[in-house]
Amino acid sequence: MHARYLRTLKFDELELASRRTFFRVTDEDLARLASLRSFAEKHTEAIVEAFYELLLGHPETAKFFSDELAVKHVKKLQRDYFLQLFDGRCDLAYVENRLRVGAAHERIGLAPKWYLGAYRRYLEVVREQLFKTFPSDEARASMESITRIVFFDMSIAIDTYIAANLETIGRHQLAIRELSTPVIRVHERILLMPLIGTIDSLRANQIMDALLLRVVEEQARFVIVDIAGVPVVDTKVADSLLKTTAAVRMLGAQVILTGISAPIARTLVQLGVDVSSMHTCARLQEGIELALQLAGKVIVDREKGGAP
């Protein structure tokens, strides 16, 4: 999973070098971090505890750590995470490892603000301990190295959040596409398909497939395609409507196109698109009436004294 993010984020040796330069993560910093390893090990417990105290003390974050077993598990991950800061390396393997953290947070829905806020607490505790343990020069230099790698870490985590989010959006778009080609039976053997939004190539095919299947299933004779919700009817959209019409006709049914606004009608004419193979109506209601009429049915107004 993280390897995939490494790819999506185009994180290679070049990107790594560029980012390390920008965040000033030097070899000297890495050496200093490695030398702080025993200090880090000594304080891991306290730091992880302080970190959780913060998260559990805040109602909005506490809910992410509801059961004790989970907390135990995440605490162990935190310990590892913290100690890895002091591995003294900053290579692709390290990045891959960090990517996993952002991905995990995205998965459980922990927003970046909590991650960033909690990291601040980390730094607070580390700073306290550093200045208690070392002379202030040394503590300051150490703090600077830690800050650099921590910011480097955060940049990766944020990238992962974004990549994971984009993936989620992509999945949602697919879902919406599937949802957005409903075929409704308005009367015996009369189907209605309201089209809404942008019709790209993918959707055009889905529309066609969904419709043809239903025409056969329902032995439909009329299909009303309503395009009132389609913002732009260009030659690409017109082409898929015409192809749909031809295919529907092969199955023994006819297409009635409705919801054509005056500007769209004029645009289609100026484009030179020939829509004469379809019945067309301005409004959906007229389309339904036309279908009923062509099917040999009439809508009778009771007031005006039709059949009881």
Added chain:
Amino acid sequence: MIDVVAQYRLEIQIEDDIVIVRRKARQLAQARKLDPFATAAITTAVSELTRNVLVHAGGGSVVLEEISDGERYGVRATFEDHGPGIANLELALAGGHSTSKTMGLGLSGSKRLADRFEVKTEKGVGTTVRIEKWQGL
């Protein structure tokens, strides 16, 4: 004299860009109070020409501009690509001829939809298409 009031440059690289570009065109047309007919015309022409850049030239860019001649506002779109160029411009503008088995009405249709239409194309160098649509008088 035509003044450029505002200018936006957009890349055309993937199919989703078609929606982005034509939405922007529609937004400018509406902001500059083009009527619904003119707005539909410019939006549709932009949709066609954006797709042409993508399909026939493999990508390129467009500059959308809000323009004014001192009396009226208009929208201008200039498409530029470094694709193969239009092999037979006369045929392409006649309409009904496509080298990609589609309708072949995009270029000729855009010309009819626009108030002004210019195309420059050179084999192996690329194509530039410019259209304008103005507020009615």
